[in-house]
Amino acid sequence: MTVAAGLLDELRAVVGDRLTTSAAAREQHGRGESYLPSYPPDAVVFPESAAEVQALVRACARHRVPVVPFGAGTSLEGHVAAVRGGVCLDMSRMNRILRVSFEDLDATVEAGVTHRQLNRHLEGRGLFFSVDPGADATLGGMAATRASGTTAVRYGTMREAVLALAVVLADGRLIRTGGRARKSASGYDLTRLFVGSEGTLGIITEVTVRLHGLPEAVSVATCPFATIEGAVATVITAVQLGVPVARIELLDEVQVDAVNRYAGLAYPVAPTLFFEFHGPSEGSVVEQAELVRRIAAGHGGGEFRWAQAPEERARLWKARHDAYFAALALRPGAVGVTTDVCVPISHLAECIVETKRDLAGSPLVVPLVGHVGDGNFHLVYVIDPNVPAELAEAKRLGERLVRRALAMGGTCTGEHGVGLGKLGFMAEEHGEALEVMRAIKRALDPLNLMNPDKLVPM
Numbered sequence: 064m065t066v067a068a069g070l071l072d073e074l075r076a077v078v079g080d081r082l083t084t085s086a087a088a089r090e091q092h093g094r095g096e097s098y099l100p101s102y103p104p105d106a107v108v109f110p111e112s113a114a115e116v117q118a119l120v121r122a123c124a125r126h127r128v129p130v131v132p133f134g135a136g137t138s139l140e141g142h143v144a145a146v147r148g149g150v151c152l153d154m155s156r157m158n159r160i161l162r163v164s165f166e167d168l169d170a171t172v173e174a175g176v177t178h179r180q181l182n183r184h185l186e187g188r189g190l191f192f193s194v195d196p197g198a199d200a201t202l203g204g205m206a207a208t209r210a211s212g213t214t215a216v217r218y219g220t221m222r223e224a225v226l227a228l229a230v231v232l233a234d235g236r237l238i239r240t241g242g243r244a245r246k247s248a249s250g251y252d253l254t255r256l257f258v259g260s261e262g263t264l265g266i267i268t269e270v271t272v273r274l275h276g277l278p279e280a281v282s283v284a285t286c287p288f289a290t291i292e293g294a295v296a297t298v299i300t301a302v303q304l305g306v307p308v309a310r311i312e313l314l315d316e317v318q319v320d321a322v323n324r325y326a327g328l329a330y331p332v333a334p335t336l337f338f339e340f341h342g343p344s345e346g347s348v349v350e351q352a353e354l355v356r357r358i359a360a361g362h363g364g365g366e367f368r369w370a371q372a373p374e375e376r377a378r379l380w381k382a383r384h385d386a387y388f389a390a391l392a393l394r395p396g397a398v399g400v401t402t403d404v405c406v407p408i409s410h411l412a413e414c415i416v417e418t419k420r421d422l423a424g425s426p427l428v429v430p431l432v433g434h435v436g437d438g439n440f441h442l443v444y445v446i447d448p449n450v451p452a453e454l455a456e457a458k459r460l461g462e463r464l465v466r467r468a469l470a471m472g473g474t475c476t477g478e479h480g481v482g483l484g485k486l487g488f489m490a491e492e493h494g495e496a497l498e499v500m501r502a503i504k505r506a507l508d509p510l511n512l513m514n515p516d517k518l519v520p521m
Contacts, residue, residue, distance in 0.1 A: 066105040066128055066150060073122040074108055074150065081109040081156075092151040095138035096198070098400045098446075098454070099483060104131055104145035111156045113229060113237055113268040120266065121235035123150055129512050130233075132262040134204030135177065137196075139401050140482030142208065142261055146516045152266060154203055160184050161269070169226055169243055171271045174203025181272075190274045193218035196478070197384045203267040208480040209259030213383065216302075216436030217309045217341070218275060225258050229269035233508040243271060256503070261480055262514035264507045278309075278341035282348045283376045284369030286359045287333040291315065291419060293363035294334045295412035298435045300358045302408060306351055310339035311436035312383055315419070318390065318430035325389035326382050331365065336435075337383055338369075345371070383432075390430045390443040400444040400457040402484075404468035405477025408438040414471055415440060418464055427456055439477035466491075481518045489520060 075082050083089075084106050093103035105128075110116045123130045129149030136143060145151060157173040160181060164170070165188065172181060177199045181192045194205060195212040204210075206228065211220035218224075227241035241247075241254035257264060288294040291313075298311050313336055314322065320332045338355060342348040348371070356367040370376065382389075391399050406414045415431070422429045422442075433440025442464065444457035465475045465488050475481070475488040490497050500519045504511070511521055 066148070067126060070122060070126040070128060071106060074106065074119060077115055077118045077122070078108050078110060081111070083107050089151075091136070092133050092143065092153060093145050095136050095141065095143050097139050097141050097482075097484060098398055098448075099141040099144060102144035102146050103148075104151035105148045107133075107151045107153055109153050109156050113157075113231065116152065116231045116266055116268050117235045117237055119150070119152060120231050120233065124234060124510065124512060127510055127512065129515050130266070131514050132203070132207070132266045134175065134201035134207075135199060137198035137200045138204070138208065138482060139479045140476070140484035142480060142482040142514070142517060144483055146483070149512075154201060154266075154268075157268065163190075163274075164243075165190065167243060168274045168276070169271060170274055171227075171269060172202055173269055174267050175201050177201050178205065185274070189277050191277055192224070192272060193275050194221055194224050197387075202270045202272065206258050206267055206270050207260060207262050211434070211437075211439075211478050213310045213312055213380070213434060215434060216311055217307060222255065222258055224273050225254060225270060226273055227271035228254055228257055228267055230257050230265040230267050232265045233510065233513050237268070241271070259480075261482065261518045263504060263518045264513060266513070278343070280342050280345045280348045280371070281309075281376060282340045282352055282369055282371045283379050284338040284340070284352055284355070284367060285330065285335055285379065286338070286356070286367045287331040287335045287365040288359075289333065289363045289365070291334045291415055292412050294336050295415060295435060296362045297336060297355070297359045297364060299408055299411070300362070301355055302436060304354070304358075306354055307341070308338055308351065308355065308436060309341040310337065311434070312337040313431075313433045313435040313440065314383070314386065315431040317428065318386055318432050321389040321393050321430055322382050322386060325385060325392050328382060333365070337379060339376070339380075386430070386432050387443060390445055393428050393430075394445050394447070396447070397445045398448045400446055400454065400461070401441060401479065402444075402461045402464060403439060403441040403477055403479045404464055404473055404475060405437070405439040406468050406471045406473030410471040410473070411435060411438050411440075414467055414473070417467055418442070421460055421463055425456060425460060427453060427460070429460070434478070437477070438473070441478075483517060486517070486520055489518075
């Protein structure tokens with residue numbers, strides 16, 4: 064154990080009985096949703112204010128003990144693993160919505176507020192928060208991992224959504240970055256530095272986010288394709304023509320079959336695009352849908368089925384969001400090794416086709432799903448956790464996928480983040496820029512206590 068009794072006493076003086084060293088709590092907080100093993104912290108604390116976070120971080124700094132922030136535990140690349148032990152700060156009790164401005168289309172929340180909680184708060188007020196990674200993640204965690212989701216093709220990722228942050232640094236100082244003005248030419252863009260820093264530079268305690276007006280009209284559509292190439296060509300053409308599609312999701316035939324079995328649906332077992340259209344009127348979304356239908360038909364698309372009823376839209380997107388669990392259900396008792404890459408959209412078809420060729424020669428079941436409107440797709444290697452050869456095969460295929468994406472000018476992760484799982488690719492992707500990242504890490508966290516061994520290999 065890296066935490067001495069003296070430090071535990073100091074932590075209890077801050078949070079009282081909101082500290083636990085129970086084995087079950089430590090195990091839970093040592094892993095997210097990834098295949099990686101749990102690395103439990105030595106203690107878990109539940110702060111309820113930024114001032115408490117400051118006091119906790121200062122105590123850990125005095126004892127030179129690592130600090131690992133924890134949101135909802137939904138990360139897929141080992142971001143919350145306490146590799147060196149230490150203290151986990153569970154931010155879930157910092158869950159107050161502090162301010163909503165309907166005139167300025169923004170809101171300020173504590174880090175433990177989830178995106179669904181914020182959207183429930185906004186119901187009936189004509190506004191919504193756009194970033195939806197699927198799981199009900201906290202906004203602090205989503206900012207820390209630069210999360211995105213199905214609507215990123217139209218509304219952007221957390222990079223675009225975050226206007227300002229409050230962050231506790233490794234020495235306990237609380238700083239505020241950014242502001243509510245829609246633009247600024249003042250100083251370094253520290254907000255963008257911390258968005259995507261995965262807790263390695265500081266702990267986010269407060270987030271100011273951009274909101275959007277609810278569209279007057281929404282419709283959804285699905286379209287199967289004879290080939291993956293035809294589906295991706297449809298996406299590329301729609302994007303190039305500037306069709307303002309709110310969501311464009313691709314499910315390959317393996318994933319469609321899994322969704323059908325899991326949700327009792329009857330989609331044709333073929334590569335399929337899921338669309339959502341937003342507009343100021345019913346006529347505008349009909350026009351968008353009709354244009355995309357014609358594009359799809361020119362690339363081998365089958366029946367273009369679309370609907371506007373809210374219950375039909377909800378059913379379609381629930382099927383999409385349940386894709387991970389549907390994939391696991393293909394092999395009861397299996398676990399999912401997930402990965403993602405992102406490439407320039409002009410290389411998307413090539414990257415997916417080469418990847419599918421790899422998968423065809425593998426004994427593993429590997430569904431594919433993607434936010435293809437921005438060149439990002441995911442694989443779930445469905446493996447038996449008791450067969451080491453299957454994990455080794457998943458890792459082999461994953462390495463080939465990442466190197467393929469990098470060779471095409473892409474990135475090792477478009478959405479999941481680096482954490483532990485993609486740490487080994489950072490030098491290959493960033494080259495000399497990685498040393499600049501290390502210099503920033505050393506400047507802000509000279510003792511390497513903030514979520515060590517993640518994002519930037521030191």
